[in-house]
Amino acid sequence: MNMLITGINGFVGRGLAAALQRNRDNIRGSVRSAAGNREIAEVGDHIFVSGEINTRTDWSKALNGIDVVVHLAARVHVMRQSITDPLAEFRRVNTEGTLNLARQAVTAGVKRFVFISSIKVNGEGTEIRGQRAEGRGQESKLKEVFSEKDIPCPQDAYAVSKWEAEQGLLKIAEETGLEVVIIRPPLVYGLGVKANFRSLMKWVSRGVPLPLGAVYNKRSFVALDNLVSFIIHCIDHPNAANEVFLISDGKDVSTTELLQKIAHAFGKRSFLLPVPVGLMIFVANMLGKRDVADRLLGSLQVDSSKAWDLLGWKPVASMDEALISHVKALRVRSKISSQF
Secondary structure (H helix, E strand, O other), X not given: OEEEEEOOXXXXXHHHHHHHHHOOOEEEEEEOOOOOOHHHHHOOOOEEEOOOOOOOOOOHHHHOOOOEEEEOOOOOOOOOOOOOOHHHHHHHHHHHHHHHHHHHHHHHOOOEEEEEOOHHHOOOOEOEEOOOHHHOOOOOOEEOOEOOOOOOOOOOHHHHHHHHHHHHHHHHHHHHOOEEEEEEOOEEEOOOOOHHHHHHHHHHHOOOOEOOOOOOOOEOXXXXXXXXXXXXHHHHOHHHOOEEEEOOOOOOEOXXXXXHHHHHHHOOOOOEOOOOHHHXXXXXXXXXXXXXXXXXXXXXXXXXXXXXXXXXXXXXXOHHHHHHHXXXXXXXXXXXXXXX
């Protein structure tokens, strides 16, 4: 099996390449630029420098002899957008660039195209109905959970570009016979994670008191090892062809529970103050940080049963196991002081 992994130097790409190398698969990777890319040495010598990903990118050399493409490279969220038309920029890379790669893959004789999309195609969040204010007192009986059967509801430029790429890929599959697999993961965590999850780990590792001790939301996450395991499962499973999958660790947690698990992984106590959720939302609105509050306080649950039932896949690690492994890896690499 000869595989091309785009974005092989990224967070997921490095984890996937390492797992595939252990399986002795033949891997070729693409990066946008070799300049300053220290991670390239970690993922092998067969690297193709693609340059900017758009409709003009020539993938012919990278695709020569390839059986399966795993497309990870994408334009991701930019917190402070300075461009006047962000949707056009996201479309240029995530939609048009993806479909250009897929069409060239067909010409090169590639059999399967695995596309890593985003749960944001489904929407920004789910709700737990029936709870009392701030979640006090009782467990919800009625839950809304994202699934593959949902009508997509992308709400920002990034999500729209991913949804349009999905539609285009399925059309190419119908017209050409290319087998397409679409995976929409929620937040992925593991060694190398950045943004909010990394910040939470930093604060907990330092014993910083956080006002998140009474958050009764429910969120799905997927450990890097579990996402990598599922991608590998989809590379050649016959039932994965032309399907969309939502995956997670299989057990949803509140933000309060997540912080407690992170503290446990570090072998520390968590310092969580039970500040009312309504008050935190009010303060976040005053500071212009409602999007951050939504991610910390809102719910987002996914139903992974299709992956389990159709493909027979199961997560290879629980959240507790994945977090402990993450912390051990940080310590082995002696990066705790430099990262935190």
